[in-house]
Amino acid sequence: MADHTVTSEVVFRIRRFDPTTDADPHWEDYRFPCPPGMTVLEGLKQIKESLSPTLAWRSSCRMGVCGSCGMFINGRPRLACNTQVSELESSLITVAPLPNFNIIRDLVPDLTPMFKAHAEMQPYIIRDDTREQQQPTGEYWQSPHQLEQYLQFSYCIKCGCCMAACPTCATDPVYAGPMPLSQAHRYSSDSRDGGFAARKQVLSGERGPWRCHFAGECSRVCPKGVDPARAIQLMKRQLVVDYLKLGKQKCPASIAKVPDGVKRREGIPEAPPRTI
Amino acid sequence: MRDQRLWTWHIGAGAVILVLLGLHMTVMHLDAIVRVFNPAPGEPVDWANVVARGKSVFFLVTYVLLLGTALFHGFYGLRNILFELNPGAPAKKAMNGLFLVAGLVLFAIGTWAAWAGFTVARSA
Structure with a gap:
């Protein structure tokens, strides 16, 4: 089993496509040292900074919240920011744009x-x-x-x-x-x-x-x-x-009534003013 | 609305097929346990047993019902498979028409055969 605590060398095999110059997508390999805890997104950033500045992808929050960095990583759609290189259990990481979408450029699918x-x-x-x-x-x-x-x-x-x-x-x-x-x-x-x-x-x-x-x-x-x-x-x-007209007609929920005659306990601050 | 209607009928037809195929399996393969559908001695496909079932209005109805539901269920499934190959609108329209006509023709032939079997069995 791979030791996930030491820096090891990985190869990122990335599917590249620039519609202005390429007729078809092609694969390019990038080899670099991968420190423990590196995510695929960080690997892509490293490639862009030091190996291929033209590499394009979408990302934003880097914490699995925004949903921008969906990619096809080692044969499965995943979020690049949420996928550590070590969890892929391979020194060869293949990264392609999400299937079933047209490609705008490199790893950017047309959603x-x-x-x-x-x-x-x-x-x-x-x-x-x-x-x-x-x-x-x-x-x-x-x-x-x-x-x-x-x-x-x-x-x-x-x-x-x-x-x-x-x-x-x-x-x-x-x-x-x-x-x-x-x-x-x-x-x-x-x-x-x-x-x-x-x-x-x-x-x-x-x-x-x-x-x-x-x-x-x-x-x-x-x-x-x-x-x-x-x-x-x-x-x-x-x-x-x-x-089949078997279901009951759903009535959208009504407004919750403010209870009458309820006294706020001492020491509890007033609710902040409504923002909507 | 159309797909909602067709899907509902598809599911309904599947449920009917499940019951009727269960009945078929009982008649044809559980004859050692359930003799009521095969009153004559011998195999379920022996002439005497076929005639005994053929005289029954219940079996006539189940044959026609099974035919109708199986045709609808099968053709709807085939239509879905072919539609997933992304044909153009004219091809979809042609397939809808073809399956409708083929289904009705096969249903008419099957119903006629079931009725003919029923009348032959009644006169036997």
Whole structure:
């Protein structure tokens, strides 16, 4: 087993593509010493600083939050910032742009189709009381159980790893893909939301969850532990129940009333003023 | 809406097929335990047993139901596979029409055969 406490030499094999000069992508190798704890993203930065200043990729937060640095690392979609070189158990690190997307340059995929599909799903709370949403008078009531229905799906950072791993996305451009579909489910299963009928206009057609084979790769590769495959199956069930008219009409949560006659205990400061 | 409707019917057809194939397996392979569907001695495919089942309206209905659900389930699945090859809109339309016509023709032939078997068994 490799000793992860000493500096060792690694080779980064990177798929390069510059549309202004290259007809096809090609591989280039970069050899450099890798100190313990180095992430793939730090390796890329080292290459850019000292070996190939033209190397292009997307990254921002470097802590697995922003979802910018999704890449195909050693045959699996991962976040470059969240992947330590040592955990790959190899001195050869292959880095390519996420599959199932067009390449803009080097390791930069064109995520436009994914975000377009995401926007189609209306990924926000839809309610009739627009006045209340614009000038809130209180909070919408939600129980911990209702929160659990969508909480894990709200951890999605839209990195595109699930889309890159999806075998249906690989062949069918009409299929919206795991990220947009799981986000549609995230909002449709939110007790504060009343937008299922609006989203159904898209979901009940070709862009909906019908082509999902339940391969489960999207859930396997998700760096945030979200289970998009589960969201898609739950959405299928919701749509079937809706077609058969077996489900109860969901009423969006009402505003939680401020309890009357409750006295604040001594020593507890007042809540800060509302920011919305 | 169309895909939502087709998928729901696809799932429903799958559930019906599951029950009817269970019945088929019971009739054809559990005859040593369940004799009610094979009243004559011998194998389930012996003429006397085939005629006994063929006279039954229950079996006539299950044959036609199994045919219809299997055709719909199978053709819908095949359509999905072919649609994933990303054909153009005219090709999709042609496939929809082809599968619809093929399904209806095969269903009509199968129903006619089941009815013919029923009438032959009744007159035997």
